[in-house]
Amino acid sequence: MPEKIGDWYAYSGAIHIHTTESDGTKTLQEVVDIGRRAGLEYMMFSDHMTLSNRDNGLEGYYGDTPVVIGYEHNDRNDHHHYLLFESPGVYPDRMSAREFVAAGAADNALGILAHPDEIRTALAEHPAYPWTDWSMDGFVGIELWNQMSEWMERLTRYNKLLMSVSPRRSMQGPTDRILRKWDELNMSRKVVGLAGVDAHAFPIKVGPFTVEIFPYKVHFRCLRSHLLLPTKMSPDFDQAKLQIYDAIRECRLFFSNMRWGAADNFEFHAESDSHRVTCGGSLLSAEGVRLLIQLPSRATIKLVHNGKYILIVDADRLEFRDVQPGLYRVEAWKGDRGWIFSNHIRIAV
Ligand SMILES: [Zn+2]
Ligand SMILES: [Zn+2]
Structure with a gap:
């Protein structure tokens, strides 16, 4: 049930989730079941360069949880990862970041820069996928805090074990650099800031062992984005989807790390x-x-x-x-x- 805060209903959910349709490790249906058990009140999926789950008709209500499906676009250098919801299809992969951001805006899709601030250099086998071209406009928001990015960024050969034992506790927060950039952009227009879980649940090698660091269920009890709606979520899925998108576009949102307590009534x-x-x-x-x-x-x-x-x-x-x-x-x-x-x-x- 959503928390009522003053005139607003707060819905806590997860944005940026992968499935077996790209490099996630469970199907959408399996991930939705885990999410609902973890108490998510909405879920937004974004597999790499595919909308197959949406094409297969999997968007909709699962019980009382609306599930929205977009995708994650990237350029040919595998930089400029971009979450797109409500695009008519997957844009051509030859497009530059400038071009696919413009295409999304022209189609009135909802575009969010994914993990723009990745700079990790500690482990060659896990390169960074940062956002480097800031010259374009037309995006709706920025993923200020990405669970996988931050975790991987701080990973070194020496702290792997410790960070694997308590992945939620090791989250620090968005970097100063990206917060400054976000504040600056907002001086001229609304740009929503949110948290993405970037859930894949893929295994990582720790010494002789292979461990699943962030099973989906741990992901879903960590970074959450809370939407503030003026009315309760409609039981009609198309209406509910508009309510979700409106809250995001209008910046009626806060985000939290649940490790330090449920933030629903913030x-x-x-x-x-x-x-x-x-x-x-x-x-x-x-x-x-x-x-x-x-x-x-x-x-x-x-x-x-x-x-x-x-x-x-x-x-x-x-x-x-x-x-x-x-x-x-x-x-x-x-x-x-x-x-x-x-x-x-x-x-x-
Ligand atoms: Zn990405
Ligand atoms: Zn991703």
């Missing part, structure tokens, strides 16, 4: 005497506005204004009254581990 609001908005919302004037932040439990709250940290405080609740025009967002940390990250609220901009 709150971030801006309030004037007459209006109240949440992530993705805007208020026309800063006068008399207060920001309200409520966490499920005590953590380090970091308030960000126009890309700068303006307040860092340990609390489970914060009311902030010195509101200036600009963009505000919130991070919550448990020690040096990222827990909850909101999208922006716009004040008088």
